[in-house]
Amino acid sequence: MSNALRLAKGTFGRVALLDMDRPLVRHAHPHCHVLLKVEGVDTQFSVGDRVVPLSDESAVLINAWEPHAYAHKEGQPATIILALYIEPRWLGAFRPNWKASGAPDFFVRSVGETSPDIRWLTRRLAETMVHEPGNTEEHERLIARLMIAVIERFAEWRDEPASLRLAASTIIDHRIRKAVGTMSADPGAVVDMDKLAVAVGLSRAHFFRLFESSLNVSPRVFLNVLRMERAVQAVAEGTASFASVSETLGFSVPAHFSRFFHDHAGSSPTAFRKVAGLQTVDFETPR
Known part of the structure; x- marks a missing residue:
């Protein structure tokens, strides 16, 4: 049965390490949401009207309030997934434009090819959450590094001022x-x-x-x-x-x-x- 292995929570939002072997219903989150594979078999998510892969080489990228579901196939072995639910206000402290992570088009694609740095940080954060659950300083540092790497690789945040994008999305x-x-x-x-x-x-x-x-x-x-x-x-x-x-x-x-x-x-x-x-x-x- 699917279950949470570890959970970190704070002003950044929350990060869950999930051992997944059953589907999730179609749902959404009020966060910038990133899914990264830690170990196990490759799997897939339904994001909007597409089914996209989650693997060692691919991340699933979900905008705030974007409907999605875990499309686990019957009989498929479990996959350990690092799920990040990150608050736009917290991200805005890194770069002002990153407050736009609460807008519906912050990630223009729902899947992207991960870099060696993202893969290393994913594994390192998961290992630290499991083996050092009380090491909050290291958790904070790794979450920050991982989100910076993800946003700089997958979001076109330089193209438009955050204030305009957010204003357009709130009418x-x-x-x-x-x-x-x-x-x-x-x-x-x-x-x-x-x-x-x-x-x-x-x-x-x-x-x-x-x-x-x-x-x-x-x-x-x-x-x-x-x-x-x-x-x-x-x-x-x-x-x-x-x-x-x-x-x-x-x-x-x-x-x-x-x-x-x-x-x-x-x-x-x-x-x-x-x-x-x-x-x-x-x-x-x-x-």
């Missing part, structure tokens, strides 16, 4: 902004998209079309992202029971929450909380 219809506000305030309370559409003054069909054209994800995927981010925080950083977290996020029974978490994070909540507790990471913003 959203006021009714969709209202729906987003309702979802964000209490994602566990939103159980009927038809009622939400009516509440913001739209028909169901118009609501779904306008929402997806504005944010590049469906309302349901967006809501699940909010629920998942709340779940990750509660599981990794809190002490609340999973039953309590499940109820807060609107799941009828804890088993449904556990399956939702595993299908989105690639790990059971129990394993995720266990590896999160191996270290306390408080990374400072890089200078």
Whole structure:
């Protein structure tokens, strides 16, 4: 069964070392998201409408809010994957334009050929997370070096000022902004998209079309992202029971929450909380 082997979290976002042997449902993240193979068999992800390879020589590159899924084939052996979920604000401390990593076109391609340096840093970071879970200073240094190498190789960040790209990506219809506000305030309370559409003054069909054209994800995927981010925080950083977290996020029974978490994070909540507790990471913003 797929599970998290190690987890690092801080102002940069989070980095998970995942041992994957089952598919993940179509989902998204509010982060600059990079997937790198550590060991095991070559595998593949579905990003948007493409299936792209993850191998020793290729990285999977996913923009913020871009729908994707782990396309694990039945009977395929497990693959250890380094999954980076990186906050745009943290990246902006390296280069001002890197705040654009929150824009929908920061990575123009969903797959790219890795360099020897990226492959070495991937392995080194994974080994350090496993063998030195408390060495937060080294984790910080390696995550920074790896993300710099990835962005400089795969993102065309020099082409356009970040401020313009970000501004263009944040123009959203006021009714969709209202729906987003309702979802964000209490994602566990939103159980009927038809009622939400009516509440913001739209028909169901118009609501779904306008929402997806504005944010590049469906309302349901967006809501699940909010629920998942709340779940990750509660599981990794809190002490609340999973039953309590499940109820807060609107799941009828804890088993449904556990399956939702595993299908989105690639790990059971129990394993995720266990590896999160191996270290306390408080990374400072890089200078």
